[in-house]
Amino acid sequence: MTSRRQGLFITLEGGEGSGKSSQTQALKTLLEDAGQSVTVTREPAGCPLGQRVAELLSDPSLELDPRSELFLFVAARAQHVAEVIRPALERGEVVICDRFGDSSVAYQGYGRGLGPDDVRLANRMATQGLVPDLTVLLDVPVETGLARQELALSSSKGGEDVPDRIGQEAAEFHERVRQGYLAMAAEEPERFLVVDGTLPAEEVTRTIWQRLQSLLDQSRQAPL
Numbered sequence: 001m002t003s004r005r006q007g008l009f010i011t012l013e014g015g016e017g018s019g020k021s022s023q024t025q026a027l028k029t030l031l032e033d034a035g036q037s038v039t040v041t042r043e044p045a046g047c048p049l050g051q052r053v054a055e056l057l058s059d060p061s062l063e064l065d066p067r068s069e070l071f072l073f074v075a076a077r078a079q080h081v082a083e084v085i086r087p088a089l090e091r092g093e094v095v096i097c098d099r100f101g102d103s104s105v106a107y108q109g110y111g112r113g114l115g116p117d118d119v120r121l122a123n124r125m126a127t128q129g130l131v132p133d134l135t136v137l138l139d140v141p142v143e144t145g146l147a148r149q150e151l152a153l154s155s156s157k158g159g160e161d162v163p164d165r166i167g168q169e170a171a172e173f174h175e176r177v178r179q180g181y182l183a184m185a186a187e188e189p190e191r192f193l194v195v196d197g198t199l200p201a202e203e204v205t206r207t208i209w210q211r212l213q214s215l216l217d218q219s220r221q222a223p224l
Contacts, residue, residue, distance in 0.1 A: 007089035008219055009130070010212065011100040014138035015178050016167055017148030018197045019204065020098050023138065026205045027212065031094050036216070039088040042098035043076065047083045050076035057165065064165070066112040070119060073104050078126035085130070094216075101127060102135060102184060107166060110180025111173050134215055136208050137185050138197035142174045145197075 010027070012020040024040055031038045045054040053076040056062065057069065064072075077100070088095045101123035109119035140148075149167060185192035193211050195204050 006092040008094045008215060009085065009089060009132045010094065011097045011102065011132040011135045012138065013099060013102050013135055013181060014197060015140060015142065015145045015174055015181070017145035017152070018138035018140045019201065020138060022201060023204060023208065024096050024098050027096055027208060030209055037091070037093040039084070039093050039095045041080070041084050041095065043080060043100060043103065044073055046080045046097070049079040060165065066108060066114055069112070070104060070108040070114060070122065073108070074122045074126045077101065077123070081127045081130055100132060102181070105184060106177045106180040111177040116180065132191065134211065135192050137181055137192055137194045138204070139178070139182065139194055140197035142171050142178055146171065146174065
């Protein structure tokens with residue numbers, strides 16, 4: 001029998017230019033101000049193996065089959081969970097992860113057409129069934145998100161942590177990804193919080209923080 005997990009696992013999801021990175025930092029600050037120990041991480045480059053995988057995924061000279069792409073992400077995720085996420089949760093920390101398994105369901109399951117159920121199976125094997133306590137979906141229209149991404153790249157700030165081969169896909173691909181995310185959120189409304197990512201950043205943060213405070217209160221009241 002495994003020990004009860006003590007921490008809280010929060011993931012941020014969304015398409016290109018949805019604002020995940022800035023919201024991650026804002027939530028980290030709020031949590032730390034509230035006295036919480038916080039681990040911030042990201043996928044796929046949240047551990048040394050994941051960094052190597054991210055390099056492969058970003059290599060424009062490689063022509064990856066969609067299944068190869070999926071299993072590279074899944075391999076990085078398995079190591080990430082074992083090396084970073086589970087240990088932090090067992091220490092009682094709040095873990096904020098910029099992308100997790102839902103990204104693979106959206107991008108490879110819906111976007112690449114591999115099917116969400118098969119991707120979920122691969123995720124369960126990689127994570128040993130680890131599921132976020134809260135998944136924040138920052139929903140942004142595709143054209144808005146791609147324009148934001150282009151502006152960020154032109155300003156030399158860098159895009160969000162999606163490999164170039166994915167970020168440069170056609171708008172039709174990204175629309176499939178967006179609709180996949182929304183379908184997942186509709187299937188699991190108790191886990192997902194969908195937030196309009198076009199709202200001012202401060203308003204987005206307030207909305208997420210309200211939900212997160214409720215989770216923290218529930219965690220404090222949970223029996224040992």
